[in-house]
Amino acid sequence: MIMEPQEDPSFTQAFQFLKETEFYSVDETKEEEHSSLSSPSYSFTSKGKTDLVIAQAKAKHFIVVNQVTQKDNPLNGFIKQVLWNYGNIVPDYLLGRYTCALFLRISQHLLTPHYIYDRVKAIGKQFRLRLVICLIDVEDFELALKEITKLCVYSEFTLIVTRSEREAARYLETYFSLENKPTDVLREKTEQDYVSQVENALTSIPSINKTDAMQLISNFKTFHALVNADKKELSKCPGIGPTKVLRFKEAFQMPFRKQ
Structure with a gap:
């Protein structure tokens, strides 16, 4: 027009x-x-x-x-x-x-x-x-x-x-x-390989950036091991402090709906 x-x-x-x-x-x-x-x-x-x-x-x-x-x-x-x-x-x-x-x-x-x-x-x-x-x-x-x-x-x-x-x-x-x-x-290109998809999922968690995501991926090898890791194991990763550990655990343990 x-x-x-x-x-x-x-x-x-x-x-x-x-x-x-x-x-x-x-x-x-x-x-x-x-x-x-x-x-x-x-x-x-x-x-x-x-x-x-x-x-x-x-x-x-x-x-x-x-x-x-x-x-x-x-x-x-x-x-x-x-x-x-x-x-x-x-x-x-x-x-x-x-x-x-x-x-x-x-x-x-x-x-x-x-x-x-x-x-x-x-x-x-x-x-x-x-x-x-x-x-x-x-x-x-x-x-x-x-x-x-x-x-x-x-x-x-x-x-x-x-x-x-x-x-x-x-x-x-x-x-x-x-x-x-x-x-x-103008849109960011999203890679379709498995590691990139996991990285995108992890960076959607508050406080977790791309560097943190790659540290977690390299330390735990599989997504299953990463999700089931305890706070002590997570805190051993460089750059993953108490706040990031808390946000990470909340993302995977918080219920979808409040009871």
Whole structure:
């Protein structure tokens, strides 16, 4: 399902905190001029919606790069693991049907601090996953980064901080590659051999980790011998103290139902 752009009624309330920041004051006489230079204007007309649908379809095969805001960005040259091409899109990078990214340098934010706010507002809630990839390229970045972090929290963007264009490109490639992957790639692979199954069963006991499980398996050889071992025998295993012995015995002796 494509998420259509819509006006967020809570936007003004969410960004009310900006009035208390040093960046809120704007020269009204130059506001219109600056707006036309610092950020492109986007209209959500039927044509704009059509462009979004086309771009999202293309983003299944390659990263779509904003042909206006990122035309001369050196970062693009570091995107080598996946294909990319320019397109007419609102975000800086379209990383699939449901993922987008904005790119921001700290130096740029210091010069035009309200630029990123305009870009975030333009995207709104169109995408499920919205990223701000922030490149630290100045020494005094703490205050600016704090401001950007606050913006991302209020607007539900994920902030990624990088130190180089190469690192930023790796993040773009990774998010693009993972969007269409099944959730199985994130799950821990469970081995099917007998020892691994016993290990998984033992580590489900509170306080027993994988190292403890392997110590118990190697000391008692069989599961039958392990379950029937007394507390003294269990405590002889390295790393198995009184608390772990107690948890272990409770797991195998406690009734399934309370009488």
